[in-house]
Amino acid sequence: MEKNNVIEVENLKKNFIVKQKEKGFKGSLKSIFKPKLKVVKAVNNISFNVEEGEMLAFIGPNGAGKSTTIKMLTGILYPDSGRIKVLNIDPTKQRKKLAYKIGTVFGQKEQLWMHLTPYDNFKFFGAIYDLSKEETEKRIEEINSLFDLSKFINTPVRNLSLGQRILCEIAASLIHKPRILFLDEPTIGLDPVVKESIRKLIKKMNKEYKTTIFLTSHDISDIEKLCKRVIIVNNGKIVLDDQLINLKKQEGTLEEIISKIYKGEKTK
Amino acid sequence: MRKYTVIYMANLMSNLQYMANIIINSLGFIVHIFIFFHVWNYIYENPAELIYGFSKTQMVWYVTITEIIFCSVAGRRMVRTICNEVRSGNVAYNINKPYSYVGYIMFSNLGEVTIRLVFYVMIGLGLGITFLGSIPTITIIEGIVIAISWILSIIINMLFLTFIGLLAFIMEDSNPMYWLYSKMQLIFGIVFPLEFFPTAIQPIIKISPIFVTSYGPAKLFIDFNWRFAIIVILAQIAYLLISLGLCKLMYMKGVKKLNVNGG
Amino acid sequence: MLMEVKNQINVTLKSIKYSIMKEMLNKGTFLMNIFFMILNDASFIIQWIIIYNIKEDVGGYTFNQVLLLWGIAAGIFGVSRFLFKNAFHLSDFITNGKLDSYLVQPKNVLLAVISSSSDSSALGDIFYGYILVFLSGFTVIKFLLFTLFMITGAIIVTDIAIILGSLSFWINRSDILADTGNGLMTNFATYPDGIFKGSARAMLYSIIPVGVTVYMPVQVLTSFNYSMFFIINVITLILTFFTFFIFYKGLRKYSSSNLMFSKI
Numbered sequence: 144m145e146k147n148n149v150i151e152v153e154n155l156k157k158n159f160i161v162k163q164k165e166k167g168f169k170g171s172l173k174s175i176f177k178p179k180l181k182v183v184k185a186v187n188n189i190s191f192n193v194e195e196g197e198m199l200a201f202i203g204p205n206g207a208g209k210s211t212t213i214k215m216l217t218g219i220l221y222p223d224s225g226r227i228k229v230l231n232i233d234p235t236k237q238r239k240k241l242a243y244k245i246g247t248v249f250g251q252k253e254q255l256w257m258h259l260t261p262y263d264n265f266k267f268f269g270a271i272y273d274l275s276k277e278e279t280e281k282r283i284e285e286i287n288s289l290f291d292l293s294k295f296i297n298t299p300v301r302n303l304s305l306g307q308r309i310l311c312e313i314a315a316s317l318i319h320k321p322r323i324l325f326l327d328e329p330t331i332g333l334d335p336v337v338k339e340s341i342r343k344l345i346k347k348m349n350k351e352y353k354t355t356i357f358l359t360s361h362d363i364s365d366i367e368k369l370c371k372r373v374i375i376v377n378n379g380k381i382v383l384d385d386q387l388i389n390l391k392k393q394e395g396t397l398e399e400i401i402s403k404i405y406k407g408e409k410t411k
Numbered sequence: 412m413r414k415y416t417v418i419y420m421a422n423l424m425s426n427l428q429y430m431a432n433i434i435i436n437s438l439g440f441i442v443h444i445f446i447f448f449h450v451w452n453y454i455y456e457n458p459a460e461l462i463y464g465f466s467k468t469q470m471v472w473y474v475t476i477t478e479i480i481f482c483s484v485a486g487r488r489m490v491r492t493i494c495n496e497v498r499s500g501n502v503a504y505n506i507n508k509p510y511s512y513v514g515y516i517m518f519s520n521l522g523e524v525t526i527r528l529v530f531y532v533m534i535g536l537g538l539g540i541t542f543l544g545s546i547p548t549i550t551i552i553e554g555i556v557i558a559i560s561w562i563l564s565i566i567i568n569m570l571f572l573t574f575i576g577l578l579a580f581i582m583e584d585s586n587p588m589y590w591l592y593s594k595m596q597l598i599f600g601i602v603f604p605l606e607f608f609p610t611a612i613q614p615i616i617k618i619s620p621i622f623v624t625s626y627g628p629a630k631l632f633i634d635f636n637w638r639f640a641i642i643v644i645l646a647q648i649a650y651l652l653i654s655l656g657l658c659k660l661m662y663m664k665g666v667k668k669l670n671v672n673g674g
Numbered sequence: 675m676l677m678e679v680k681n682q683i684n685v686t687l688k689s690i691k692y693s694i695m696k697e698m699l700n701k702g703t704f705l706m707n708i709f710f711m712i713l714n715d716a717s718f719i720i721q722w723i724i725i726y727n728i729k730e731d732v733g734g735y736t737f738n739q740v741l742l743l744w745g746i747a748a749g750i751f752g753v754s755r756f757l758f759k760n761a762f763h764l765s766d767f768i769t770n771g772k773l774d775s776y777l778v779q780p781k782n783v784l785l786a787v788i789s790s791s792s793d794s795s796a797l798g799d800i801f802y803g804y805i806l807v808f809l810s811g812f813t814v815i816k817f818l819l820f821t822l823f824m825i826t827g828a829i830i831v832t833d834i835a836i837i838l839g840s841l842s843f844w845i846n847r848s849d850i851l852a853d854t855g856n857g858l859m860t861n862f863a864t865y866p867d868g869i870f871k872g873s874a875r876a877m878l879y880s881i882i883p884v885g886v887t888v889y890m891p892v893q894v895l896t897s898f899n900y901s902m903f904f905i906i907n908v909i910t911l912i913l914t915f916f917t918f919f920i921f922y923k924g925l926r927k928y929s930s931s932n933l934m935f936s937k938i
Contacts, residue, residue: 217777217778220930221928239781242779242780247778249775252771256692258692267692431850432850435850439854450865452869453869454729462728587710590710598721
């Protein structure tokens with residue numbers, strides 16, 4: 144059977160130019176007139192493919208280039224060079240077209256209107272994705288039963304707990320039935336019970352709708368419980384791209400194995 | 412006193428790093444003076460004309476000086492900061508610190524004010540000389556008296572701003588009070604000398620803080636005489652004590668309230 | 675194509691509606707803000723009464739024309755801040771990576787950002803603008819033209835705020851520059867252009883286009899003039915295209931708050 148790649152990345156690069164500032168009054172003056180610039184290779188020649196229906200963990204230490212990569216895949220950042228195809232669309236050229244087909248959840252950034260209820264928010268997102276009123280209502284009902292939101296669907300978002308809020312963030316990002324769901328640290332700051340229910344949901348999405356899941360997380364159990372394949376990046380480069388099972392064959396807990404790789408120690 | 416010097420110096424040093432901000436911010440100040448130069452240029456048909464006893468040159472200098480004094484203090488930010496500290500209860504942390512809160516507020520803001528004052532005086536005098544070609548003739552001793560009155564007016568202004576910020580102890584939001592205060596200063600002091608207002612209003616302006624923060628110090632610069640100088644300085648000392656007293660009173664009242672609420 | 679435009683307008687209107695709803699959450703504060711803004715604007719009348727007491731015309735303007743000038747200036751800033759408040763906070767969105775959530779939506783990023791917040795006190799400016807137009811003598815034509823110029827002016831003022839805000843794509847911490855630039859637009863808009871001469875005047879019709887937002891409309895409202903009417907609308911249109919061009923050019927430089935600063 145031919146493989147159906149939904150994400151294709153080839154030789155992707157992104158540099159940031161960082162202005163460095165020396166301490167003190169003199170340093171401030173100097174940085175105004177003659178700034179010291181340094182190039183940081185945030186993403187340095189990355190290539191990988193993701194097949195339809197895969198659940199992929201894209202992990203690495205802080206500042207490794209995960210977020211930069213995910214942001215380039217979703218059209219937020221422009222790459223310096225390299226080729227990206229997400230669902231056969233180039234995010235840099237057809238950002239809007241791609242946006243109809245993907246969903247995104249950034250754990251640390253809110254997309255919802257805080258003073259509106261989840262229900263009104265979903266309706267707004269329905270309009271953003273050009274769904275008719277009837278379609279939107281139908282989708283909200285589906286999502287409601289899938290996520291079990293009925294208890295707080297009519298409470299303004301600002302009055303919800305963090306867990307309920309993230310649940311609604313994920314729900315809102317699914318209103319248009321995306322084929323790929325990008326999750327950037329979705330479980331950050333949540334208690335174990337909420338984490339568990341979010342993981343269940345993500346699994347369900349993947350199973351029922353064949354949604355491809357692209358996940359970054361620092362939470363090892365997120366990875367362990369959700370993903371079959373792991374890509375580890377460090378210093379802007381892919382240092383490992385393998386099945387989780389293979390990784391687990393090594394000595395120690397998964398956490399120990401991963402932190403060894405982060406530190407750059409040789410693995411068998 | 413040494414600790415206040417340290418607070419002052421720390422603020423001065425940290426603000427020197429944001430010199431670029433202060434320079435860009437001064438653009439608004441320059442534009443105000445620029446506009447008023449043009450307004451008075453238009454209104455005074457010939458340079459020798461006097462309006463309510465003021466020549467064109469004096470009017471341009473008047474606005475320049477009042478703007479220097481008023482713009483040297485970032486009043487809105489000062490009030491907002493104090494107001495937020497009071498409302499969030501952060502002010503309670505200052506109670507058991509070995510300095511007075513009012514003193515702390517004053518000295519931590521004075522650093523920034525010093526930089527801005529020096530900078531604005533240079534720009535203001537520069538603009539005045541460019542536009543008008545001359546500067547009022549003052550002797551060195553007169554200059555010292557004028558400088559003292561400017562500094563006093565800035566300190567009084569800052570104390571009133573502190574008082575307004577502390578009003579947050581008894582009202583929900585003291586920002587509208589700041590708004591009222593700055594509007595009054597602007598309309599009745601910064602733009603026009605009190606001679607421009609109806610005779611019925613003039614005595615009110617004379618006894619208000621506007622007299623010591625705007626009118627007095629500016630009038631001294633454009634038309635110095637010793638009798639008036641003594642009146643201004645005495646009035647300023649009186650207002651210095653009044654504003655300081657108001658701050659202390661409001662702070663004590665607020666602290667009592669904090670104690671009742673358990674901090 | 676037509677459908678796309680329709681959907682875009684629909685979403686933007688919804689966004690504006692929700693922003694206003696947010697401002698109205700606390701009715702008391704909402705009304706207070708409006709009231710204080712009207713009072714704020716009105717306080718400047720005192721200044722003009724004093725000036726007109728000295729002289730009957732200032733910069734070729736009668737007192738009634740100054741009322742119109744103030745009315746338009748207030749109305750313009752009201753409309754732009756009421757509908758597009760975040761155009762004035764664009765720097766913050768760019769430097770702190772807040773554009774992300776709008777960039778993953780299949781709609782216009784710029785419109786989504788600027789319409790995502792409203793300022794209730796700006797409504798006071800709009801009311802005040804209309805009050806002054808009524809005071810300066812009401813006719814239906816004047817009312818309609820005033821409304822139109824309030825909108826064209828608001829678009830220009832918003833355009834400039836966006837261009838200044840977009841500087842943050844290239845220059846770090848340019849927010850102070852943007853604030854100062856926006857302040858300049860307000861400062862000049864409330865004085866008759868006749869008092870400025872030579873290069874200052876030329877500046878007001880170019881870099882700081884107060885001429886197009888306020889001065890020309892006052893003239894058209896005083897005595898109707900086709901060519902000026904035409905110029906105002908065309909410039910508004912051209913500047914808006916230019917604004918979108920600049921913003922999208924800058925968007926390629928967007929770094930989503932990644933690694934903006936590091937200290938040695």
